[in-house]
Amino acid sequence: MQATKKIDQVDIHLGDRSYPILIGLGLMDDSTIWADLPAATTALIVTNTTVAPLYGKRLADTLRTRFQRVLVLELPDGEAFKTWQSLNLVFDALLSNECDRKTILFALGGGVVGDMTGFAAASYMRGVPFVQIPTTLLAQVDSSVGGKTAINHPLGKNMIGAFYQPLKVVCDLATLHTLPARELAAGLAEVIKYGPITDPVFFAWIETNIDALLRREPAALAHAAKRSCEVKAAVVAQDERDHGLRATLNFGHTFGHAIETGLGFGQWLHGEAVGCGMVMAARLSQQLGLVDHGLVQRLTALIARAGLPVRGPLLAQGNAEGGSANSLRYLELMRTDKKSEGGEIRFVVLDGLGQASVRPAPDAMVRAVIDASCV
């Protein structure tokens, strides 16, 4: 006897671009999940060399019950390959197989696969439909909501892309069982993030359940994924095009991006940099007189328990311009971030537990925070 499968659903409300996120165990093998997709001859699964051996064939077999032709394209794995060259492999596959504009793309993998497949779908023949099947916690709780797609440019991360919404997102929690521990922790950084910026209750829930999450208990993972998607969905629904409110979702990311760029991509995982970046952003909030030291300590402790770094790497040695060369390098990197405007860095800071806003801060204060936060 088959038990009734529990499927959580979060609806992303964006007018005629609305879509559901389905969350549950073993969803990938459930062909009923795909029944309501629009009619198409061809499905193209875009995945990578790590995920393909684990789930490629399983997904292809399920999709074959629904599509005449199921193609699988394996891209090289890793942020270093989030380039035009990899993106062009998707276009090559689509065109050499004479895929028409009804072809549906399936992004099977983490954030890199999702971002590239989404941008390929946005651009191929000026837009074909796509479905996301995120196989990392980070992708399930972060990139599955919001429609941000992009590739990197040698001069900057995520600089070329589109806002483009999927038909649906299917988070199969079973895929998290094959996720390396380091990547699970990196995903938890984004889960933790939603607490301090919007939801004190969720923050307390994570503090209570962090060990269950690290043990990958399905019920805990399901709640974390669902609540993260709900919070992000509520923010994105109010600011799809990233003009204001949505910027608060970048809590920890301004410092985090500096770490990623400064070390070179691939050294720290995105979630690790964000974890450490949240500590810096919380400290900056305290320096600005917005929150007390207790909250900074509470957040830092939770990030450490998740297995994430809470101290930043040194990006430069020695002194420069009345402070450390290291903090100057952080500043420099943050000034060229996509979010900066006319050279002014915009920091996401906490106004209290569950409240965030975006504002500038004096260079000297920012440098002091960095100096106090680095190894």
Place this chain on the structure above:
Amino acid sequence: MQATKKIDQVDIHLGDRSYPILIGLGLMDDSTIWADLPAATTALIVTNTTVAPLYGKRLADTLRTRFQRVLVLELPDGEAFKTWQSLNLVFDALLSNECDRKTILFALGGGVVGDMTGFAAASYMRGVPFVQIPTTLLAQVDSSVGGKTAINHPLGKNMIGAFYQPLKVVCDLATLHTLPARELAAGLAEVIKYGPITDPVFFAWIETNIDALLRREPAALAHAAKRSCEVKAAVVAQDERDHGLRATLNFGHTFGHAIETGLGFGQWLHGEAVGCGMVMAARLSQQLGLVDHGLVQRLTALIARAGLPVRGPLLAQGNAEGGSANSLRYLELMRTDKKSEGGEIRFVVLDGLGQASVRPAPDAMVRAVIDASCV
């Protein structure tokens, strides 16, 4: 005493993506045209090596009254350069100059510059604003309405792109005085197109005024540009995403694209291929019993008077599969067109003067039309 400048305006109604098209003589030098653009530090003019020496400095000088920093990027000229490599030159310029997401791009040139600049604007940081200043008749009457942006892929034309609307389009009729005669004629192909598919009165007006248009009389050019934009705007407003009605704007283009691809890009101009393609499409309409021979003759005569080819090139020699190898090659090329669905070619045909629809046609009939229409 300065005469009051006559500016025609066509408004494109697309909700919060609405924009005006301004048409007049000498608009580029008129700084009041730019007064209502959003605040930005930097303007990047994207143009090509042919147009830059003619208008690059003039536009830059006018824009300097409005922007702190005006950058000019010259791309190589021609359809052959409508590639990722050229597009990436725009991203390189934006990133190496640390342009933020408020930077406004200005497309100064023909359709290739417009398509590439538009796609660069759509993709840079997931979307920055852009303005079109089309300097060819083709770009003024065709690509200035509809928001289609794209680059070519080695396996197909316009295969990678986005729907993305400009802030405004400024058609300075003075730029048409430097346009080579062959390109003027190519632009007239798209002007003529709007008659048979939607507007018998406009069709008769073109027949009466074709010589004035060829002499580049400003009043005639202004009316042709305005009416073409109005017709296209009405169609696009009903079908922005190209799901149905908008396909009728591709009258002549299915055959035309086969000519362009078959000969290799750069042999015939797009407008020349479309002119000839309209003759073929009209003949197919007659074979389908939709229009009489008189209309086919009238359209063919007008296309010839515009200086456009009315007979197709041979794309192959000899016989194949019960007909000419040439008509088989045309069929083959049309089947891989972006507009075909599941291998079925969708032809835009006339249902009478001022009425068009999209439908399939028997291969044998299409081949007979091609055989009767080629050199």
